[in-house]
Amino acid sequence: MSDGEDLVAELVSGKYRALARTITKIENRSPGYRDLVADLHEHTGDAEVIGVTGSPGAGKSTLVDKLALRYREKGLSVGVIAVDPSSPYTGGAVLGDRVRMASTTGDMDVFVRSMGARGQLGGLSTATGDAIKAFDAFGMDRIVVETVGAGQNEVDIVRTADTVAVLVQPESGDDIQMLKAGILEIGDVFVVNKADMAGADRTVKQLSEMLEGRRDDGSGWEPEIVETVATSGEGIDGLLEALASHREYLESTGALAEKARARYAEEVRTLLREDAGELLEGEIDRRGGIEAVVDRIVARETDPYTVAAEIVEPLERCVEREEREETPPRR
């Protein structure tokens, strides 16, 4: 049994320490993390994954904490992944703080993990997807993925969830702007938080008008708008109902299975792109590195198309040779 299989066995048996170590390996892309994530796969598929996004100050952390505790009260196990693409910083203090906060209620089962962007940005949604697998294999009933902001990275991250809740602050010009920028399309449930603030009703009305166009999009799901006051816990039950109702819709229509399939297809392609990218960079290095290649292009000794062909054609020949030599591939 390899170390990785050992770790997976401990994780599946419910050891928090194994879960924490697994996610650290995923974040750091430590040697062997791929086999580790591969081994997790067979233990996944039972968790409900909820994404929560919204601009800074909308009250996401407070809402997510209340949501998590409400799930705990219902006897469900909950994991929270707090993703901040703008932060180079990961694990550590925020994790400590939030676990402590949850534990003041005497409840240690809300496992909160923060993840920041380290290395390339594209990698963060892959890492988030892998962390979800770890939480899922661990046996979490609910996994909440919380992201900050409204950029493309956040959209990619939140797409790893089955149900997406978008938080809006009353009378926030920024939020309406954000909604225009693609978030409107990805929200299944919209949460007007701080609903005790002046202007909350107006925000609900505006939001409702903006969502009008989506009510006929043929998907069969009409986005719900929920009002909450996260600080007091008001409206959290309504949010839970809206989330459960979307889950019911996903399961009854087959949309859940389709989402999972689309995610797997995208995951395979993303991994292939990353791997192929490394392979090709290696080939560029074998030719003296990109600067040496560019020198020859500038000197008109060669050109970009010829360089690309020189690198890729041997790979194509290889593949053809393998096809002839190996036993016929599965079809």
Place this chain on the structure above:
Amino acid sequence: MSDGEDLVAELVSGKYRALARTITKIENRSPGYRDLVADLHEHTGDAEVIGVTGSPGAGKSTLVDKLALRYREKGLSVGVIAVDPSSPYTGGAVLGDRVRMASTTGDMDVFVRSMGARGQLGGLSTATGDAIKAFDAFGMDRIVVETVGAGQNEVDIVRTADTVAVLVQPESGDDIQMLKAGILEIGDVFVVNKADMAGADRTVKQLSEMLEGRRDDGSGWEPEIVETVATSGEGIDGLLEALASHREYLESTGALAEKARARYAEEVRTLLREDAGELLEGEIDRRGGIEAVVDRIVARETDPYTVAAEIVEPLERCVEREEREETPPRR
């Protein structure tokens, strides 16, 4: 001599018909277009490439026409590539219209070519870059690339230019918004067109304030602001001077050579990504297609990481085998 070499010889000797046929092959990615573009490379490097962007209605076409005619009056040859990523439509009518318009002045040397998005979007900036090579090899002194809008595609397209002019309309809320969204960073020269409209001075002032932050960015170039009335031709000479002044800056500081190098490196990587993407899709097809692969993942027979490894590892082995077998690579 292949057909492609024949076409390149005709193009280099100044035959417009060969230029038009070459660009059509580039747009359609006709068989052999890669060899064609590869053959163009050695004839390139002399044209000055100017990008012009700005939101619809800012007066880009009129300004570009005036700019082109002014260059002609100075005895320079000019080509215009009008790119509209939102249009599926390419070549054809717009081309005819604009060539005719130019020809009413008795001048046939302003060759205007429109390009629309066909197929994948990423491909449009590659196709634009290749069309620029054709214009350059043809012997155009100035190539103007005109794009509509302010999205990422337009930014990629305009990056194929050495000097970027951004058009702004007086008192246009949209334009200021657009400037915030990344265009501010890519403009070398800002053109407040329709400068005879009320509010032009205010727009110049706003723009000047927004550019303040860039004046200390260490690049050594302070973006210039020029006022024009494209319909009457007013201010066009000032624009030409600003463009020439940026060119002088690029040449004297070595920034031009650096830009070219960065573009070549990016071009090689883009072509490699495209080629590798096709190769990998072929490998997925050999395994029965992505849906069959996903079926096995859903059934927990395999997982995304294992699938990716199964596809990429043979390629890696191939490369290693080639390395051992072939003559030592250039280092």
